[in-house]
Amino acid sequence: MISVVVLSGGSTLRLLCRTLSHFCETLCVTGQEIHLPGEHPDILLVEAASPLDCKGDVIYILGARPPQPEWENFSPGPHAVAVIHSHNAEGLAFAARRHLKTLTCGLSSRDTLTLSSLTGESAGVCLQREIAAFGGKRIEPADIPVRLRGPLERFELLTLAAVLLLCGLGEYLEDPF
Numbered sequence: 001m002i003s004v005v006v007l008s009g010g011s012t013l014r015l016l017c018r019t020l021s022h023f024c025e026t027l028c029v030t031g032q033e034i035h036l037p038g039e040h041p042d043i044l045l046v047e048a049a050s051p052l053d054c055k056g057d058v059i060y061i062l063g064a065r066p067p068q069p070e071w072e073n074f075s076p077g078p079h080a081v082a083v084i085h086s087h088n089a090e091g092l093a094f095a096a097r098r099h100l101k102t103l104t105c106g107l108s109s110r111d112t113l114t115l116s117s118l119t120g121e122s123a124g125v126c127l128q129r130e131i132a133a134f135g136g137k138r139i140e141p142a143d144i145p146v147r148l149r150g151p152l153e154r155f156e157l158l159t160l161a162a163v164l165l166l167c168g169l170g171e172y173l174e175d176p177f
Contacts, residue, residue, distance in 0.1 A: 002134055002167050003044045003054040008063025008159075013047045015156050016163060020045065023164075023172045043167065050074070057134040059083060059166055060100070061159055067094040076100045079134070083162045085155055086111045103131065103166070105158035113158045113165075116143050120151055125161045125173065133168040147176040 006013040010030070017028040020043055027041035028034070046052065051060055051074045058077060064085040076082075076098055084091045086106030095102045104111045112131065116124035123146040131139050144161070152160075164170055 001041055001044055001056070003046065003052075003056065003058040004061065004163060005052050005054065005058060006045065006047050006061045007049070007051065008061050008065045010047065011153070012061060012063060012156055012159055013045065015152070015160055017045055019160055020163070020167075020169075022175075023169055024167075051076070053077075054080070059163055061163075062088060062091040062095075063155060063159065064088050064091075066090040074098065081166060083159055083166075103162050105155060105162060107154070113162055115154060115158065118154065118157075120148065122147055123152075123157060125158065127165065131165060133166055133170075135168055137168055139165055139170060144170070144173050146173050149176050 013030060020026040024042040025040060026043045026045055028045040030047040050068060050071050055077055056079060058080045060080060060082045062082055062084045067090055081101045081103055082095045083103050083105060086104040086108060105113045107114055112129050114126045114128060116126040125144045125146055127141050129141060133139055161173055164172055
């Protein structure tokens with residue numbers, strides 16, 4: 001099971017829960033409700049105020065949220081990855097101090113994931129560097145076409161793409177969401 005800890009806000013969590021539950025068994029836990037999957041979830045999606053100590057494969061979504069003082073004792077596991085907006089200098093420094101692998105999202109050539117195009121019905125998500133999905137599969141740089149059912153905020157789209165790619169579910173980016 002892959003754990004996804006969302007520290008960046010409720011709209012990102014709702015988008016991830018709605019999308020991931022179409023492709024795999026997803027247990028979603030928020031501060032207000034629990035969405036139960038079938039018997040054995042593939043993904044545990046958790047909304048949290050601070051990073052949780054999770055074992056195994058885990059994605060921490062910091063987004064643009066700066067680290068909080070209570071996060072200072074956090075020590076990530078060896079298979080943890082942070083998804084961070086590239087303009088979040090404090091978040092990037094936090095990840096670096098903890099030797100936490102990062103996948104940056106933004107609109108520059110320095111970012112691991114960026115957008116090459118965006119309309120109301122489609123987007124081009126550009127993976128600019130090779131990444132390793134959980135399980136060891138290498139994903140080569142590529143421009144990935146994405147079909148949209150409606151408008152999405154840029155960072156939410158890039159976060160969703162990052163999670164799908166890291167979970168080995170990148171082929172689902174071509175399905176409308």
